[in-house]
Amino acid sequence: MKQIGPSKLWRLLIVLLAGAASLSMYSNPYLELLTSGDWEFEKADRDDGSALSSPIGQSPRWESFNEWQCFSTQNIHLECTELDDGSIQVPTLRVGRAGHILDFSMDPEPSFDCEQVRMDLIDLLDQEDSFCVYAAHLQEHPSENFGDPDVISWNLWIMSQVKTQKGYWTNEDLSVKENEEPELDDESGPVDSVSE
Numbered sequence: 151m152k153q154i155g156p157s158k159l160w161r162l163l164i165v166l167l168a169g170a171a172s173l174s175m176y177s178n179p180y181l182e183l184l185t186s187g188d189w190e191f192e193k194a195d196r197d198d199g200s201a202l203s204s205p206i207g208q209s210p211r212w213e214s215f216n217e218w219q220c221f222s223t224q225n226i227h228l229e230c231t232e233l234d235d236g237s238i239q240v241p242t243l244r245v246g247r248a249g250h251i252l253d254f255s256m257d258p259e260p261s262f263d264c265e266q267v268r269m270d271l272i273d274l275l276d277q278e279d280s281f282c283v284y285a286a287h288l289q290e291h292p293s294e295n296f297g298d299p300d301v302i303s304w305n306l307w308i309m310s311q312v313k314t315q316k317g318y319w320t321n322e323d324l325s326v327k328e329n330e331e332p333e334l335d336d337e338s339g340p341v342d343s344v345s346e
Contacts, residue, residue, distance in 0.1 A: 180220035180280040183313060192218055192284070201286035202308060216310060219252075220282040221245050223275055230264040231255060239264035243271060243283065243309065249302035251293075254283050254309040256321055274312060274319050284311035 195201075200213035225246045230239040231253075241264050243254040256267070275281055285307035293301045312319040 178220055180222060180282065181218075183220055183280055183282050183315070184218055188218060188282075188313070192216065201310070202288060214286040214288065216284050216286045218282050218284050220280060221247075222280055223278050226275070226281075228268050228271055228275075230268055233258060241267040241271065243312070249300050251296060251301055251304040252307060253305065254285050254307045257308055270319060271312060274314050274316055278314040278316065280314070282313045283307075283309050284313070285309040 196215050201216045202214040204210070204212045227244040227246075229242050229244070231242040232239055238258045238261075240256045240258050242256075245252045245254070256262075288306045288308050291304040291306060293304050296304045310321050
């Protein structure tokens with residue numbers, strides 16, 4: 151049996167440590183909040199079709215699918231964003247990371263009480279280290295429109311669910327519910343299990 155010399159052993163150890171470090175740079179520890187049921191829900195929802203798309207006949211055609219994304223609660227901001235010169239307000243959950251801004255907002259229709267939704271989300275996120283949001287990408291705004299020279303990108307997503315250790319919030323019933331996993335209906339795809 152051939153022995154490995156100390157210099158080769160050190161090189162091997164350095165390569166292993168570098169590999170582990172690079173993996174940790176690209177992994178998201180907050181994804182642990184999601185269960186297999188959440189991933190199955192996403193797959194069934196994708197199989198059911200896109201969450202957002204261009205109007206029929208518009209060219210070029212585009213589609214966007216809901217997906218889970220998870221973050222720390224450290225750099226978030228919740229507000230009611232004004233649209234149409236202030237005539238409409240939508241709850242917006244803003245996440246900032248290294249010059250990248252992600253705005254998770256709601257479709258302004260149907261109408262709802264923006265401040266109540268904002269308070270529901272504050273209650274859900276209070277005392278939590280992390281959260282996940284289920285949303286579909288709508289558009290990228292020009293970063294210069296954000297008004298901060300440190301902003302590299304600014305993207306708008308339309309959210310339909312938020313999850314923490316406390317449970318799920320969904321735009322279907324606009325309230326926080328007990329910690330229940332989304333269910334799948336074998337025949338018609340995802341079912342909103344957080345509604346009562």
